[in-house]
Amino acid sequence: MKLYYSSGACSLAPHIILAECGEKYTLEKVDLQNKKTESGKDFLLINMKGYVPALELNNKEILTEVGVILQYIAHQHPAAQLVAESNSFEHYKMLEWLSFISSEIHKNFGSLFAPQIPETYVEMIKAKINNRLKVLEQALEGKQYLFANRFTILDAYLFTVLRWAHHLKIPVENFAAVTDYFSRIKERPSVKQAMQEEGLIKP
Numbered sequence: 001m002k003l004y005y006s007s008g009a010c011s012l013a014p015h016i017i018l019a020e021c022g023e024k025y026t027l028e029k030v031d032l033q034n035k036k037t038e039s040g041k042d043f044l045l046i047n048m049k050g051y052v053p054a055l056e057l058n059n060k061e062i063l064t065e066v067g068v069i070l071q072y073i074a075h076q077h078p079a080a081q082l083v084a085e086s087n088s089f090e091h092y093k094m095l096e097w098l099s100f101i102s103s104e105i106h107k108n109f110g111s112l113f114a115p116q117i118p119e120t121y122v123e124m125i126k127a128k129i130n131n132r133l134k135v136l137e138q139a140l141e142g143k144q145y146l147f148a149n150r151f152t153i154l155d156a157y158l159f160t161v162l163r164w165a166h167h168l169k170i171p172v173e174n175f176a177a178v179t180d181y182f183s184r185i186k187e188r189p190s191v192k193q194a195m196q197e198e199g200l201i202k203p
């Protein structure tokens with residue numbers, strides 16, 4: 001499989017899961033500004049939506065959208081138990097979290113990266129984020145992982161977006177369980193491997 005990514009972007013989540021599964025993968029960096037890949041391809045021909053991640057399968061099909069890519073990779077490696085069995089109630093509970101991370105955390109955090117957004121909008125989004133962090137704090141209290149007492153695709157995704165908090169001046173340190181969780185996930189070998197491969201930490 002080949003992952004089209006941008007360093008530290010939400011594509012880090014599937015990158016972590018590729019490493020976690022022991023899947024064979026290659027990486028191709030995307031210049032999101034110019035929509036060009038590092039080998040000079042027009043990224044819009046790979047993903048017409050113009051954003052990462054995009055996963056090229058071994059049969060050359062392309063999959064996009066973080067939540068879908070995470071589930072696809074995890075389903076290829078059932079023994080790793082990174083996602084619940086399709087159609088089980090547990091799977092729907094995971095989808096509930098996946099949707100929460102995507103629409104309530106990822107997209108609210110992501111909107112703060114836009115340059116020159118009005119201060120009133122920033123305040124509004126930060127108040128919203130604070131409420132979402134309260135939900136996570138409660139969910140993570142006394143727990144190692146977000147779901148089912150084991151590392152899953154949810155942790156790869158949540159870690160990836162929480163990583164942006166410091167840069168965005170979101171005071172995650174006010175949430176002790178979230179802060180502990182983040183520090184713990186950061187030490188996982190697959191997380192370190194993916195971060196090294198994206199040049200986010202030194203080997």
Ligand SMILES: N[C@@H](CCC(=O)N[C@@H](CS)C(=O)NCC(=O)O)C(=O)O
Binds near residue numbers: 010050052064067102
């Ligand atoms: N709905 C998409 C959103 C992906 C997304 O927001 N990607 C960002 C990086 S975190 C991006 O590539 N932005 C560049 C752009 O939108 O042009 C998903 O879940 O995969």
